[in-house]
Amino acid sequence: MKTPRAFYSPLAIGAPAPFRDLPVRLERMIHFVPPHIEKMRAKVPDLIAQVDVVLGNLEDAIPADAKLDARRGFIRMAEDNDFAQTGLWTRVNCLNSPWFLDDMLEIVPAVGNKLDVVMLPKVEGPWDIHYLDQLLAQLEARAGISRPIMIHAILETAEGVKNVEAIATASPRMHGMSLGPADLAASRGMKTTRVGGGHPDYAVLSDAGEGGARTAYQQDLWHYTVGKMVDACLSAGLKPFYGPFGDFSDPLACEAQFRNAFLMGCLGAWSLHPTQIDIAKRVFSPDPSEVAFARKILDAMPDGTGAVMIDGKMQDDATWKQAKVIVDLARLVAS
Ligand code: GLV
Numbered sequence: 001m002k003t004p005r006a007f008y009s010p011l012a013i014g015a016p017a018p019f020r021d022l023p024v025r026l027e028r029m030i031h032f033v034p035p036h037i038e039k040m041r042a043k044v045p046d047l048i049a050q051v052d053v054v055l056g057n058l059e060d061a062i063p064a065d066a067k068l069d070a071r072r073g074f075i076r077m078a079e080d081n082d083f084a085q086t087g088l089w090t091r092v093n094c095l096n097s098p099w100f101l102d103d104m105l106e107i108v109p110a111v112g113n114k115l116d117v118v119m120l121p122k123v124e125g126p127w128d129i130h131y132l133d134q135l136l137a138q139l140e141a142r143a144g145i146s147r148p149i150m151i152h153a154i155l156e157t158a159e160g161v162k163n164v165e166a167i168a169t170a171s172p173r174m175h176g177m178s179l180g181p182a183d184l185a186a187s188r189g190m191k192t193t194r195v196g197g198g199h200p201d202y203a204v205l206s207d208a209g210e211g212g213a214r215t216a217y218q219q220d221l222w223h224y225t226v227g228k229m230v231d232a233c234l235s236a237g238l239k240p241f242y243g244p245f246g247d248f249s250d251p252l253a254c255e256a257q258f259r260n261a262f263l264m265g266c267l268g269a270w271s272l273h274p275t276q277i278d279i280a281k282r283v284f285s286p287d288p289s290e291v292a293f294a295r296k297i298l299d300a301m302p303d304g305t306g307a308v309m310i311d312g313k314m315q316d317d318a319t320w321k322q323a324k325v326i327v328d329l330a331r332l333v334a335s
């Protein structure tokens with residue numbers, strides 16, 4: 001059962017009240033639903049039992065002539081379902097679109113009391129967050145909503161990456177950030193047509209071996225941005241996420257991309273297709289053998305200080321903290 005419970009979490013670090021009191025939730029996958037399609041909305045009750053977060057998507061992938069239906073569909077899907085411990089998010093249209101203001105003006109009064117997080121696309125700097133923060137404050141006050149709606153920024157423009165630290169600290173409403181590799185690739189002028197994942201030409205060559213033979217080692221195109229985002233998020237007490245992986249026919253590559261992000265500090269990723277739910281669940285829950293080893297470290301150093309050898313490996317105060325991250329996550333998954 002997924003019951004939110006207090007535990008050592010990035011969300012708790014330095015977060016000012018009342019935000020510190022928000023429940024710490026497992027958010028291994030943010031599952032995208034296109035709310036203008038009735039057949040998809042009908043699946044929401046089943047999804048609630050399977051995923052950590054259900055997100056009604058109003059932005060990219062929703063055709064311009066379906067934007068209003070998507071907004072109304074999201075309101076209906078929020079009204080019609082009890083989300084219990086599953087998060088309810090929406091990705092609104094970007095600030096300079098013709099739809100953003102009405103997304104906010106219609107959604108917050110209607111279902112703001114159920115809405116956990118607004119995901120804001122194409123965030124370029126702290127000014128975007130300041131604007132949304134103030135707007136949310138006004139709409140919450142008018143609607144009598146006492147629980148703050150949080151903000152999750154998508155990092156998907158070169159300008160946004162340049163300003164990532166200022167975005168992270170722009171408001172106590174900041175929940176976290178996701179990498180948006182498709183828009184970011186376009187904004188940076190990268191020469192790809194993929195949504196996340198690697199590229200066979202982005203590789204380093206080994207030294208020439210016998211007869212000049214070389215091996216190409218493909219590199220992770222997103223390593224730099226994920227690292228930058230993780231540091232900006234964790235130093236501000238926010239949660240970092242990998243975003244979408246667009247090739248649904250390649251679950252192995254999706255899993256590898258999610259796993260790189262998990263190892264680097266991300267807490268979840270987007271699932272755009274039902275097959276990606278289980279991938280995210282598997283990747284963003286710690287491996288049982290890692291958890292068992294981490295527990296040994298905690299048991300061997302009850303006060304978290306000193307140095308011990310376990311299975312031939314040196315452990316000390318720093319590895320105790322690493323072990324605690326893994327054991328705390330395992331506890332959250334089990335709760
Ligand atoms: C997500 O929004 C992306 O652009 O990758």
Ligand code: MG
Binds near residue numbers: 060180182183
């Ligand atoms: Mg995008």
